[in-house]
């Protein structure tokens with residue numbers, strides 16, 4: 456039993472149009488740290504998805520007619536409830552996902568930030584009046600909700616990735632049907648219950664746990680009432696959704712894979728760079744889309760940086776997310792461990808040096824030692840593929856042009872990081888990096904206040920900031936002859 460002050464937040468039935476839905480089949484949700492069974496949840500079917508979309512379509516009409524201020528009040532209450540229950544939500548999150556409890560609490564506050572931000576934005580969906588092209592014409596641009604939205608969300612941020620889709624969608628006047636990751640449905644069900652307690656009308660937010668990800672995705676794409684899909688996950692699945700959505704020209708927001716470079720110049724504050732690198736590489740045990748994947752260090756400071764980084768990485772406490780002091784929890788699955796192991800052995804076989812870590816952790820299960828490799832080159836798999844685990848590969852470089860070419864030599868373009876003491880170099884590199892986001896002298900860029908998203912094969916659309924609500928709005932141009 457999880458130590459919850461509100462045990463009823465641990466739901467196992469799907470949340471379909473405001474009501475618990477037991478369904479015919481169930482699947483097990485387990486704690487990745489211990490393998491313990493947490494719940495047997497409803498395994499929703501494409502028919503359930505169709506039902507949720509139908510209910511959302513009905514509910515959305517009234518919701519869109521409400522004032523932004525009325526929608527804002529409900530979202531604000533939802534935010535307040537999330538904050539009030541942050542400890543319970545963090546406990547559920549750590550139990551199903553494995554990240555350290557303090558990090559889980561950070562995620563809950565991060566997610567709540569999106570709800571608060573978009574509660575405020577609901578009141579600011581301004582249209583425009585334009586000068587007419589003829590003297591009797593008055594031109595107006597309205598911003599109207601897209602309609603019913605489908606969200607497909609990942610296991611690495613079981614709370615925040617839902618909050619940052621649902622909050623702008625609801626603020627804009629849309630309804631949303633969420634298919635959370637099968638590994639982590641419990642956080643999303645708890646969020647939905649709190650939204651209902653905040654006064655969100657039934658049907659506007661359904662949560663459908665399912666192991667039938669592909670069929671639910673197909674229903675989202677094929678159902679003409681579903682006007683938009685917002686997906687966070689792999690580039691491969693993003694590509695499938697694009698293909699499937701093509702028949703109906705489905706609107707898509709895609710937050711996909713990354714291959715983030717982390718560049719350290721010889722004029723950087725090395726201690727700050729190591730600290731930033733730990734944050735950006737080892738947050739969530741390396742399991743975020745914005746995690747550093749390639750570390751480029753300029754020749755003159757390379758050895759000093761590697762020594763400092765290796766010492767800091769070797770000292771990271773690995774353990775159960777509920778154990779005090781844990782910095783690195785278990786990985787989500789045995790397959791995730793295999794990927795890290797493959798990247799380590801590919802790199803060392805091709806000449807990289809293992810500086811620290813490199814193997815399964817003595818704790819067993821899906822724990823892996825935080826690892827640093829040096830002497831990494833462009834021929835190794837880690838240069839091209841996202842590891843999604845606690846592996847820090849270090850490359851050596853000489854010049855700005857060389858490192859920009861190497862950093863941009865990837866199909867991805869989500870996050871990037873640079874450490875330098877020079878303002879002009881900051882600008883040069885910031886402008887030269889082909890990425891949707893750049894952190895300069897910081898390893899943590901995520902905030903609800905800014906537009907999060909990528910270019911190239913890292914996706915399309917933005918989440919967060921005033922830009923994040925645009926993905927849930929259509930423009931309607933009206934021409935009045937007066």
Ligand code: SIN
Nearest residue numbers: 612687743744745901
């Ligand atoms: C992600 O990994 O997809 C999200 C990371 C973040 O919001 O910081």
